[in-house]
Amino acid sequence: MITPLLARIRNIGIISHIDAGKTTVSERILYYTGEIHKMGEVHDGEAVMDWMPQEQERGITITATANSCTWRDCRINLIDTPGHIDFTIEVERSMRVLDGGIAIVSAVEGVQPQTESVWRQADRYRVPRICFVNKMDRIGADFAAVLSSIESRLKVRVVPVQLPVGSEAGFIGVIDLLAEELVLFSEADRGMTVERLPISLEYEKEAAAARNLVVEAAADFDDRVLADYLAGVKISAERLIPALRQGTVSCSICPVYCGSALRNKGVQPLLDGVVDFLPSPLDLPPVTARPPGGGETVAVPCDPASPLVALAFKVLAEEGRRLTYLRIYAGKLSSGAAVFNGSSKVLERADRLFHMHAHKREQIGEATAGDIVAVTGMKHTLTGDTICAPSHPLVLEGLTVPEPVVSVAVEAKGAEDRERLPEALETLQWEDPTFRVHEDRETGETILTGMGELHLEIVTDRLKREYGIGVKIGPPRVMCRETLRRPVTRRELFAQEVNGRLQKGEVLLSIRPLPRGEGIRIIGPLGESSPLPLEMQTALEESLRSACASGGRTGYPYADLEVEVVEVPFEPGITTEMGIRAAAHRGFARAAEEGAPIVLEPVMALEIITPAEYAGRVLGQIQQKRGRVEGLAVWSENQIISAQVPLVEMFGYMTELRSATRGGGSFTMQFDHFQEASAEVRKGSGLV
Known part of the structure; x- marks a missing residue:
């Protein structure tokens, strides 16, 4: 692949709540850019980006997956991230190295809890974003309600650059407010053909009012646009885009697109939005670093001619060898080059370099500033380490690693399994910073600690499939402090x-x-x-x-x-x-x-969606679990209950909720804080 100019690179991630359609959008992006020639569906277990057996069986994304494609002469390095809270480290390390993001929001459910979580992660790293309101063809889709939900829950100024044409089963396309055109997508070739037409009379008034709001937003970032707007001069899309881009890159606004990825509608304009509004590596301020022993902070400009500075944001074990993912911030990296790990202060060697296409590799000879690549040969590098030129050692800011809160005891089934288990667990630990292993001092049991029950379930499944190790698992335990x-x-x-x-x-x-x-x-x-x-x-x-x-x-x-x-x-x-x-x-x-030591137990933030008729039963359950209701909201025919409940009370809650709501309820939860433990938890821990 020919290396493009830095201004033509987009390092982006796709983020959202589970089941909002991230992987489906990623699959369409790869298809319409020509990277793949057959669209796989998540529900069939055939999506390119979901390559792990566990992902294909469950229909969810577990690990952040990188791919590259080209659109309008821009190389897009794309990372599809998980939406489940148990795999939040995959979002965290992706946000740390990305320049921009696409937030997917369901047109039916609006902003959901994990969308808020990943949005905050992106805020922490000042990652500019655009939004895509997906599933406009679904029953209950409400574009206006979703815009309101984004503004109120994500605390961001939205700028819709499209309007949907039709809704639910009648959704047929979008109105491009910048170009003032009706955009339709051919069903005959799975949306590959995009037809642009004049806006019909029935939508002219609504489109004119919506475009006026877009111009107002652009005027906030360009004085000439402001002057023409006040003078009543017609302003072209070519003039609006740079102004809106400035607002997006500064994280002041969020352009919003809409469509239905599953029905192949709206993805190509979204790709245009990536090129038009999301930053290149040159558009963002330089990252900062320090010498390994401490000292003054120095700026690291994105310059291929500077000494090498890169961040290892992900490490995988593939066929017994380490594959290290790097974001290169400055300099160049060539195959076989000797480099220095500024974090652990050891020399490393980059044996071979690759551009990744999910789990498939494209070998390259050299990578430059602004690029995201995978490297073999680095034996000591872990997630968050800085790779740099031996002559100019530096250390970049690392990652924020969330604390795991759920544990299980694990025991090898046979003598051979017992011998191989420690090495396999060590490998899984350096792959995943949120996975911990320790030995219980009293019982001698091996304790696995992770972000949740699903996280630990995936770990034990990988032990069996990838390492051939059979294990017995105890019941989940709460990891207190x-x-x-x-x-x-x-x-x-x-x-x-x-x-x-x-x-x-x-x-x-x-x-x-x-x-x-x-x-x-x-x-x-x-x-x-x-x-x-x-x-x-x-x-x-x-x-x-x-x-x-x-x-x-x-x-x-x-x-x-x-x-x-x-x-x-x-x-x-x-x-x-x-x-x-x-x-x-x-x-x-x-x-x-x-x-006077005391025990703290983890408390989880819950969002429960239940049919309104069963809300009373659900509230009763929360009270029985020592929970505290934080808020109630109405969305369509459902009630949304926000609450905080101790984690120890939440094991098996899905079965209870389904029983109370006759299968109509669902919930999501994430760690919120620690609080002094109840007498029962203190007694179980031996500290009364």
Whole structure:
């Protein structure tokens, strides 16, 4: 593939709630751009982007999948992301490296909970977006209601650049408000032929009013457009597009398209929107990085002539070898090149480079700034690591990794399975940062921890299919946290002879509880002002973080604590790194025992959709589960109930909900916060 100019690259992701149609839209994009010659359907298990057996069987996307295609001389690097909350890390790492996004919203359900979650993830990384209101052919489709839902729930200014023509079964096409044309899609060739006609008289008035709103939005970003608008001058699409693009790239507005991907209507104009409104790598501010040892932040411009800087945002195991996905921010990367991992400070080699087409590879010789590629040969690189030129080591900002909240005990079925299980679990851990494995200190069981029951179900299914390992799975458990009720200060001295050498270290720690959701914060005399050598400072911080992660009496990790290193006496030639580590770890553990430890349980945010006649029963269920109702809303003939419920109460809830609503109810949930656990949970954890 010929490398296009940077201005002709679009790195985009498709994001939304589960079942809004992301993969179907992706499939149409690949078909209409000529990347594939047969459209596969999700419900048939034949979609190109859903290549894992687990995805094909369940009809859902589990892993973010990359592909490349070309539209209007632009290369589009496309990532289709999952919509299920259990696989939110796939969205997180995609948003970290993408330049733009397409948010898919169902014309029937409107903005759903996971759409809000992925929208917030995109907000965190300042990713410009356009929206596509899908399923306009479905019963109950309401374009105006969806626009209102997007504005109210996503807190964004929408600019509809299309209007639907017809609705539900009568949906036949769209009105292009920029070009002022009626756009129809041929059913004879699956929408490949696009016909543009004058707007019919019955839609002229509505289209003129809607276009006026588009011009008003464009005038906010272009003074000349504003002047002509005030003077009543007709403004062409060619003048409106750059102004709207400016507003989109700055995340000030969100252009909205509509259609029905399953019925092959509306996808080509959406592709035009990707080219017209979403940014190239040159349109965004430079990313920032620091030297590996700390120091001043430096800007990294998107320049192929600069030293290499790239972020590893995904790592996969393929046939026993690592495949590392990179977003290249600066410089060039060639096959066989030696590179430096600025995060782990080791040299790596990029054996071969590929452009990915789902799970198929297209080998290339070189990749440049702005590109997204996969690399083989990197043995030590993990998700979030920075790859750079050995002569210019840098570290980019990593990823925000959500904390897993559900655990199960796992046991190998046979002796051969038992031998191979640890290696397979290690591989799955470096593939997925939200998947954790540890051994229960009391029972000796191997505990798998993930984002939810489906996440862990997929993991165990992969153990069987990909690694041939049979396992027995215990019932799901809630992964709680531990924190302190009161502040405590403790001085700890460690002095012990190990292998004939005195290991000595001393620390004075002050530990204070923080408000919920603050995490772990370590402060103190670290950095250039500290008397400790840099390697001992690193050892001290690592030891404290390890102590927080290993937990206290319950074995649950600590949360919401500020650990202040008040003093670290240093005696040259006497204070040792091992002594510092031991003093910090033991000092933290003993201080925590004195701080009145308490257990925190995870609380989930629920959105329940139920027929209005059964809403009373559902509200009763929530109360029985120690839940708190946050809001009620009406959508069509259904009621939407927002609530917060402890996770321990939610196992098996789908069966209860279906029974209460005669099969008409559904729900989604995601982690919201930790709160002090109930007496029953505290008793089960051994901390009353």
